[in-house]
Amino acid sequence: MEKIKKMECHLQDEAKGAQKYAEKYIFYADSKPEWAKTYAEMAKQEAQHARNLHKMYQESVNEMRWVPEDAKEDWEHCVNKTMETIALVELMLTK
Numbered sequence: 001m002e003k004i005k006k007m008e009c010h011l012q013d014e015a016k017g018a019q020k021y022a023e024k025y026i027f028y029a030d031s032k033p034e035w036a037k038t039y040a041e042m043a044k045q046e047a048q049h050a051r052n053l054h055k056m057y058q059e060s061v062n063e064m065r066w067v068p069e070d071a072k073e074d075w076e077h078c079v080n081k082t083m084e085t086i087a088l089v090e091l092m093l094t095k
């Protein structure tokens with residue numbers, strides 16, 4: 001299912017972006033606090049984008065009349081991985 005694959009990629013891109021910004025937040029936390037603050041905000045925004053997309057995309061998947069079992073499994077794996085990444089980002093931002 002090509003549509004599901006595209007949604008998976010988009011969802012993962014947002015989560016990876018959030019993680020990248022969270023890593024920059026940690027890197028600059030001591031040396032450039034203003035930069036760190038900006039990166040933290042960017043990470044939070046990307047994480048929220050991922051959560052919003054998940055909600056919308058899950059609705060789309062649920063509305064599909066028929067989804068092959070392997071596509072469902074791939075989607076669920078993607079969602080789990082994305083939510084793990086978002087949880088990691090939130091943990092990283094508590095530094």
